[in-house]
Amino acid sequence: MVSRYYTVLGSLPYLPYFDQAERLPLTRLRLEQRIGMLEQEETRQLYLAEELVSLRKAVMARRSHDMMTGRLRQAMRVIVQPVLRAYVEDKIDQQTVVAALRLRHAGWVPGRGGGSRWGVGRRVGHIAAHWEEPDFRLGAVYPWIPQAHALLEAEDARGLERLLMDVNWRVLGRLADREPMGFGGIVAFLFKWDILNAWLAHNAERATQRFRELMGEVKHGQ
Amino acid sequence: MDSLILTLGWIGIYAPLALGAIGSMVGCARAGVSACGALLEVEGGYGRYIGVAAMPSSQSIYGIVVTMALRRELNIDNSPGIFGLGVLAGLALMASAFAQGDACAASISASKNKLEIFGISLAPAALVEGFAVFAFVFALVLSAGIPG
Numbered sequence: 235m236v237s238r239y240y241t242v243l244g245s246l247p248y249l250p251y252f253d254q255a256e257r258l259p260l261t262r263l264r265l266e267q268r269i270g271m272l273e274q275e276e277t278r279q280l281y282l283a284e285e286l287v288s289l290r291k292a293v294m295a296r297r298s299h300d301m302m303t304g305r306l307r308q309a310m311r312v313i314v315q316p317v318l319r320a321y322v323e324d325k326i327d328q329q330t331v332v333a334a335l336r337l338r339h340a341g342w343v344p345g346r347g348g349g350s351r352w353g354v355g356r357r358v359g360h361i362a363a364h365w366e367e368p369d370f371r372l373g374a375v376y377p378w379i380p381q382a383h384a385l386l387e388a389e390d391a392r393g394l395e396r397l398l399m400d401v402n403w404r405v406l407g408r409l410a411d412r413e414p415m416g417f418g419g420i421v422a423f424l425f426k427w428d429i430l431n432a433w434l435a436h437n438a439e440r441a442t443q444r445f446r447e448l449m450g451e452v453k454h455g456q
Numbered sequence: 457m458d459s460l461i462l463t464l465g466w467i468g469i470y471a472p473l474a475l476g477a478i479g480s481m482v483g484c485a486r487a488g489v490s491a492c493g494a495l496l497e498v499e500g501g502y503g504r505y506i507g508v509a510a511m512p513s514s515q516s517i518y519g520i521v522v523t524m525a526l527r528r529e530l531n532i533d534n535s536p537g538i539f540g541l542g543v544l545a546g547l548a549l550m551a552s553a554f555a556q557g558d559a560c561a562a563s564i565s566a567s568k569n570k571l572e573i574f575g576i577s578l579a580p581a582a583l584v585e586g587f588a589v590f591a592f593v594f595a596l597v598l599s600a601g602i603p604g
Contacts, residue, residue: 237489244493248569
């Protein structure tokens with residue numbers, strides 16, 4: 235029995251499905267206070283994992299391949315909690331699949347002019363070997379690939395983002411069901427919170443943009 | 457050999473109380489720390505959550521009663537029966553207290569977000585209590601058949 239998990243999970247509110255939420259039920263400050271009740275090492279691993287895969291902090295996107303693989307290797311030495319490690323590895327694989335879909339959509343082929351340093355994780359070699367297959371022969375593991383491919387073809391970036399958030403939300407939901415009073419439940423809450431935060435921030439940007447458009451229309455109409 | 461059998465008899469007498477108490481400690485602690493977490497999130501009704509956290513304490517009481525029912529002059533004939541009945545009843549009480557602690561923690565976690573489900577969320581914990589009562593009652597019934 236790990237009593238601190240029970241305390242932390244008991245202190246966390248219910249997170250509604252990201253598409254139906256109107257606001258965050260818990261601020262970042264409060265979230266960090268609650269997670270701070272864990273051991274320092276666990277907290278460190280959680281935030282490191284969050285930095286690696288979070289939708290909230292898209293830091294990795296601005297890094298070179300070498301920096302990214304180096305950072306990943308370094309982080310995976312620190313992230314030793316099995317459930318967190320498994321989620322991070324799965325998320326990185328998922329991001330690699332999405333990167334491969336985008337590159338293929340742009341007409342890029344691995345090893346032909348573009349080089350082979352395009353992704354990280356366990357699936358890079360497999361994807362490169364099955365580049366021409368619609369689902370990279372990963373359809374059984376990632377059944378959402380055909381849908382993501384269709385959304386990319388339709389240039390529906392928002393739809394793709396929503397699909398990936400939904401996929402991750404379900405993965406985290408299963409993780410929380412497996413460990414409702416364990417570390418997995420805390421991992422699931424943190425990453426669900428990130429998804430919700432990213433979704434609401436995106437919607438806020440859209441609302442601001444729409445507001446500006448409407449103001450522009452009113453001004454030009456007068 | 458005789459002393460070993462008599463030792464087993466003593467273990468059997470004390471096992472329901474000891475194992476039931478261990479179960480209650482862990483169960484109450486699981487539900488209790490969850491209640492402490494919930495107190496950070498709710499604005500009132502604190503006693504409700506602490507009260508739920510005390511539910512797994514009943515196994516200790518059942519254990520005390522079974523121990524008292526098994527207590528008698530030990531001899532070679534009755535010690536094996538007391539050992540079997542006492543240890544198995546104790547294990548059942550301990551496991552039910554662990555499970556009830558988890559059920560209470562889940563109930564606290566769920567009902568702090570939606571107060572109207574407070575009653576129904578306690579149903580799993582009540583079901584677990586029912587199984588503990590089965591183990592308790594039949595331990596008492598069977599203890600009557602052990603030679604005094």
